[in-house]
Amino acid sequence: MRMQALAIAMVIVGGVSIFVMSLSTLDSLYETRESYYRDHHFAQVFASLKRAPLALIKRIREIPGVDKVETRVVAYVNLDVAGFDDPVSSHLLSLPDNSPGLLNRIYLRKGRLFEPGRDNEVLLSEEFARAHGLQAGDTLRATINGRRKSLTVVGRALSPEYIYQIAPGAMFPDYQRYGVLWMARKPLATAYDMDGAFNDVTLTLSKGGNEQDVIDRLDELLKPYGGIGAYARKDQLSNRFLSEELKQQQTIATVFPVIFLGVAAFLLNVVISRLVSLQREQIATLKAFGYSNFAVGVHYTKLVLMIVGLGVLGGIGAGIWMGKGMSNIYMEIYSLPFMIYVLKPQVIVAATLISMAVAILGTLYAVRNAARLPPAQAMRPEQPAVYRATIVERLGLQRWFSQPTRMILRHIERRPVKSLLTTLGIAMACGVMMIGGFQEGAIDHMVEVQYGMSQREDLIANFTEPTSLRALYSLRSVQGVDHVEGVRNVPARLQFEHRSYRTSVQGIQADGSLMRLLDTELNVIDLPAEGVVLTDYLAELLHIRPGDMLTIEVLEGHRPTVRVPVVGTAKEYLGVNAYMQREALNRLLKEGNAISGALLKVDARYQRDVYAELRDMPRIAGVVEQQSAIRAFYDTLAETILFFTFITTLLGATIAFGVVYNSMRIALSERNRELASLRVLGFERAEVAYILLGELALLTLLAIPLGMLIGYGLCGYLAFRFDTDLYRIPLVLGMNVYAFAATVVIVSAIISAIMIWRNLAHLDMVAVLKSKE
């Protein structure tokens, strides 16, 4: 009984710990984010524009609902870090002179703010500085508005604006190849001809200010100045990634505990039912002495609550430990200056109450039977079990089965519900473990499809402004460049009926080989000469279908609004975009053969040289190298995935062990007499073990395929819940995921079997001869 109680308590520990972990991590992230946003005055509305005079700030402040406004100069520049050959790009943000700023205040981790009069001092984002080991006093070179400039590092900082620090257009953070830098406003403005002007504005809302009104009016105001559309905090990239992460935590906080507590309820029911049938006589004696049904019921309920209490206590402890571990991992992944670990009392209360309620529910039936047994009936032994030949045998297969095999089959069939629940419990263990492996495989698949099949360039060069197609000739002439394709990207708001979405329209080369669109079967789509192809998820968001007319409001240049037919959808896991043939987009924009960037296929041997040459081209604003970004992403993710896989494996094994061990112990207790009798008749221990373990082996083997199905369903549910316009997680489960889950289940079963095998050595043959049923 002690081991069984422990095994059940372990399953409860699993459920409670993941509940406490997820919810406390969730609360911690919320609390940390809120306090960070509040203390550092994170803006609520953001807008970029081409160039506007500082005087405009007065009119922005006059917009009803606006509280604080801060303008700044933002540039996207290429960096040259000594000892690092890959392309490095960064956002260079202006800071008001010698101050952390009014809004989006930086958190100065190390070093100092800028000294007046020095025009080459920069603060680096913490993650970027750490990735390169840059300290105060180190220098790096930047290409600022076409001119090389040496910058001196004066410290490291974090910002609420860059909790998730990711390069524009990239999908994964890469702290080596993308960074955020802060510089004094004056030198930056001078370099970009922004003296007395700004190209970026952020603001907060006053109490009761209407966000959408402010955004609309701000857009109106900034339109003549090249504004590309203001957006709210909820659409701010870093904040969105964080929100999605929080949403995922919430899903995990519900799915896992439900599975665990369900299994625990089942196990408690099984164990208590058995206990009650073993203690029939004691129950009868107690009742004969005048104990009430209620008192007997309370006795068993207390026992259940003791087991649950043990599980809850352990679970809370483990949950806090895992929650802190998880929070620390988040602090690493996200650039958070601190982490406030929050463990709300209501989480503990909820964990305790839910576990107890579920456990009592699970044992209610058995306890009720114990309490309601009339004393006289309880004193009599239970009726001998009634068996019959199983369906399999009645089909005529009987003669193929030995007597022990028949015993196994009949025992399973006599208690179909219990056998089913046991199978289901083991299957759940298998399913839970597949979730751990699923994430890794899904990301592999995303990367393979996105960067192996769809975007196949080695380097992306972005121009400072739209350029003639002729620019491609000079790129082609660079030694080591094998192939070049021009692209025209333009920011736009897409609208269908009342729904709209802000993204970019990408004009790509019709017969290009570097940027290809794929259909659901991952076959390459031929882009029609006219019309637009949407990412499938975007089409769903807009509720638009091929054949419908999409309204595109271009947010660049003279900002035309046009209507274009949707001609297809493309499968993409990362981001959402609209695609057209480049020429068609050019025509739409009433411009010549313009491109805003180029995709390059480069001979690997010359990649560094090509990059060095591109960096020196004044019209190139930034170069992105995709492959290394992916590798870096894997490094970042490896730790989280490992931790998560470790936890799901541990939990899965706990369930598998809990279910198998308990089932075996119950079976051993129920069939003790039968098995001991067989030992008396000359059966060897292994032959007796076959009858007991064979049943569980059969149920385990049945559970594995079922568990794989459940795992597939669970992963599908998570993938569905995790879908966002930032990324969609494909439901791809490799053979290794199935194999791993099955292996852990089998190993857990074998460990239980070994423990039972040892119990079988102590079957009391003498006692069974003298005992009634």
Add this chain to the structure above:
Amino acid sequence: MVQRDKQTTHEPLGEDVVFHVHGVTKVYQMGEVQVHALRGVALDLYRGEFTVLLGASGSGKSTLLNILGGLDTPTEGHVFYGERDLTRASEAELTRYRRYHVGFVFQFYNLIPSLTARENVAVVTEIAKAPMQPGEALQLVGLDERMDHFPAQLSGGEQQRVAIARAIAKNPDVLLCDEPTGALDSETGIVVLEALQRVNRELGTTTVVITHNAGIADMADRVIRLADGRISQVHVNQTKLAPGELSW
């Protein structure tokens, strides 16, 4: 282990010794109390003999039977089965001894509830060396009509006869019966005893029956009384009664 000879004819009493029990003592530790179940028992059991071990509850008769059956080992003394000393046999050797040489009948039948009468017999014949057909064994105890019934569908007497069929189906050298009629009414008990007597007579199986019911003693070749762990009296019946003639 020696291959068992198949005995089909009744051999006269005392011709050869199956069990030679010598100075057997058994002490149980029950909590802090030492219980002397057997105190220096010595006896021989002969091939084909029908022996009744008679004694009150606590006299040590079950302990003696368990030791003869290889289920328990004595604290002191020796038990020879033919040439072999059971007290020196390993766990595995004792299992093999029970498997190939001993047939057990228990007070509470100990049938496998998930197997039919025939299958309960087959469970033993499947692992025996030269068994009879399960049907044949059941016929011998008069149950050929109810072979496909499960234990829950059989009366107590019928269940005990299935147990006897199961015990004899392997053609054991000895049949050890622990209070075979203990849980039965007299009428059913007689049917069961008739089955035992028939097996002993027709197959010549050495049979040991333990009981606290003195009436049963009259059907034995020899009656051994036990009291306080010692043999108090050995009595050879000159004329055996048929089970139907026993005064219960």
